[in-house]
């Protein structure tokens with residue numbers, strides 16, 4: 001595809017500089033602070049909102065930013081060349097300099113920018129081809145033309161993977177499961193006996209703790225279960241161990257003639273040791289340009305979601321992500337939700353010096369979304385050196401944590417309201433629930449109670465309440481944003497996922513980091529091998545190993 005004139009304007013040389021070299025940063029530090037108690041009013045709630053895509057809205061009325069601060073953040077965006085650098089990512093530049101790789105997760109779902117070629121292969125076509133192959137495979141499984149090795153149709157799928165090969169796909173599956181099981185709008189061709197369109201139940205094995213695999217294996221029927229072994233590298237200890245665990249369990253199954261490998265497909269990169277095997281029922285591929293934590297829209301999420309819900313639902317999810325990617329190219333920060341969310345986060349982290357961010361979905365469907373965002377954000381931007389390997393002199397990625405509301409309210413909100421640290425909050429909510437059933441009780445539905453709690457929290461955090469008893473005093477001035485939509489459909493979910501991926505990307509670019517490697521996870525792996533291999537190791541490590549009887 002040929003680039004348009006506007007796209008051509010984004011090409012050219014870039015300057016990479018640390019945040020503290022950007023003139024707007026010093027100005028932001030000197031800008032007058034905003035008191036939420038002073039500014040929060042109905043007009044602000046109406047005005048401080050930007051549509052992202054697929055009907056998802058980002059409201060930042062309860063964030064401590066003034067017009068002046070937003071103007072400076074706009075300047076910061078321009079000084080750090082955030083949109084042109086995003087364009088470079090889309091165009092297939094080497095944006096993971098540490099590993100000398102392109103960063104192409106956007107290409108798994110979008111049509112932005114020109115084609116990306118690598119070793120004469122068109123990677124857009126490669127990703128699309130894998131998606132088509134997965135769709136064809138899933139349709140055959142659903143139609144019963146691909147059967148288990150004892151001749152029974154598959155009704156359950158188990159993803160075996162860890163980190164990016166687990167968290168995103170699991171969070172996405174859980175987000176849609178209730179909707180797809182119950183909403184007749186998605187019905188059609190279901191074999192699961194539900195009113196909706198879920199085609200297969202999914203389970204997940206990730207931890208090397210044997211109890212994880214044992215628990216899942218106790219809930220499934222080996223004859224009707226299809227396992228998806230997912231490891232981009234094909235070398236991850238936990239995943240290879242769990243593969244062996246599953247194969248061993250299937251081999252011991254009393255079912256006559258069951259062939260374990262014919263109950264397993266593989267998703268990996270073409271260069272991984274797993275790619276060479278032709279023992280799996282089938283294999284699907286990604287490549288090194290799709291980071292694990294950015295792989296939900298590739299074959300890593302595609303195989304699971306297409307099998308569980310059908311290829312059409314996966315395509316809708318991708319369309320939502322593609323819309324969010326397109327929205328993220330807008331240079332005006334007041335019209336670009338991902339960019340604005342990123343820059344307000346930088347303001348809170350670097351100017352207000354707040355060390356953490358809590359993600360609080362008021363939706364049980366998003367129960368594992370905070371866990372996915374922990375990896376996405378902390379593995380991407382938990383760095384102390386810039387993209388050239390030089391130490392940075394400012395804070396980078398915050399600690400991310402979260403739980404669905406209202407459960408979190410009865411757990412850690414005490415600290416959020418009255419603790420000595422201020423933690424910026426990201427609320428996520430939906431007007432409607434995912435299921436078909438709700439109850440009117442004490443003159444309101446459960447869904448109304450859920451959302452009443454959420455908006456009450458936004459106000460309580462921002463406005464506080466004074467009390468002569470210091471123990472009952474709420475200081476307020478605790479900032480939050482709200483991402484919301486009518487319903488968490490596959491498309492909205494895609495947009496929500498891409499919103500966060502793009503937010504994290506923009507923040508990494510502001511901080512001048514390489515957000516796409518994860519060297520910080522290596523040392524622990526090396527020391528684990530020393531312990532298991534009985535190699536020479538630090539005496540203290542040997543002593544700890546002895547404590548645990550290894």
Ligand SMILES: O=P(O)(O)OC[C@H]1O[C@H](O)[C@H](O)[C@@H](O)[C@@H]1O
Pocket residue numbers: 161162163164165230231232233234235236239292293379518521
């Ligand atoms: O997909 P795999 O190669 O098995 O990798 C699984 C995970 O393990 C690594 O340690 C990384 O920290 C993650 O980014 C990755 O997603």
